[in-house]
Amino acid sequence: GTRNEDYHSFGQPVLADADAFVADVYTVQQDRPPRQPLPPPTLPEAGGNHVILDLGGGVWAMYGHLKAGSVRVRAGDKVRAGQVLGAVGNNGNSVLPHLHFQSMDTRNFALAQGMPFVFANYDLVGRVDVDSERFVAEPKPLARQREMPLTLSVLNFAPSR
Numbered sequence: 001g002t003r004n005e006d007y008h009s010f011g012q013p014v015l016a017d018a019d020a021f022v023a024d025v026y027t028v029q030q031d032r033p034p035r036q037p038l039p040p041p042t043l044p045e046a047g048g049n050h051v052i053l054d055l056g057g058g059v060w061a062m063y064g065h066l067k068a069g070s071v072r073v074r075a076g077d078k079v080r081a082g083q084v085l086g087a088v089g090n091n092g093n094s095v096l097p098h099l100h101f102q103s104m105d106t107r108n109f110a111l112a113q114g115m116p117f118v119f120a121n122y123d124l125v126g127r128v129d130v131d132s133e134r135f136v137a138e139p140k141p142l143a144r145q146r147e148m149p150l151t152l153s154v155l156n157f158a159p160s161r
Contacts, residue, residue, distance in 0.1 A: 004031055009088045010097035011070075014063050015157070016085055017117075020053035022077040023060065023107045029091040030068045041093050043110050047100065048092020051085045052107050061117075062109045064100035065089050118146045123156040 004010040027049045044050075048065035051073060055061055067089030073079060090097040104112030123141035128134075130152065141156060149155055 001034060004034055004090050004097050007034065007090075007097045009099070010090065011067060012088045013084045014066060014086050014088060014099055016053060016079045016081055016083045017061055017101075017119075018053070018055050018081050020055045020061070020079055022051060022073045022075050022079060023054040024050075024052040025071060025073060025075050026050050027066070027068075027071045031090045031097075034090060034096050036095065038093055038095060046093040047109055048094055049086070049089060050092075050100075050109075052109065053079065054107065055103075058105060059115060060104050060107045060112070062100070062102045062104060062112075064102075064109075065092050065094045065098060067091075116148055118148050119144070119155075119157070121145055121157075122147075122149070124149065124153055125156050126154045128152040128154065 001007055026044050029049050049068060049071060050062055050064040050066060051071060053061045063085055066086040070087035073085055088097055088099050103115040103117040105115055106112045122144050124138060124144055125141045126135055126137040129136050135154060
């Protein structure tokens, strides 16, 4: 597609994964058209518009590339699991609309070490085939519990059960 709106993920809500405190919010970037050459990466611009949550116990979560003007929280806010933080966008080090989510050991996403995470429930609906730039659907959604999805998995967090 030539417009962000051509992609299903653009503008979809981004939800907090747990009860947490908002540690950082960065919201100065505008979304750009898909498939444009990336600017040289700089910090904090590489993560695009983003929210970082302090989950406690030395664990932080980053939600990156949020749609311009969509972020609904501020640093210092307390959020509940499932609360809308913003919407999927296309800014920062991004050529297509998507959410960059990472669990990490510090609030500085550029220096952090990734930490494993699991989702309580989701349906695996398919995967992205990078070589063909196509979505490959499962014959039917696969219910998953307490699993960490693989890279390029496409998930539905409103399971069909």
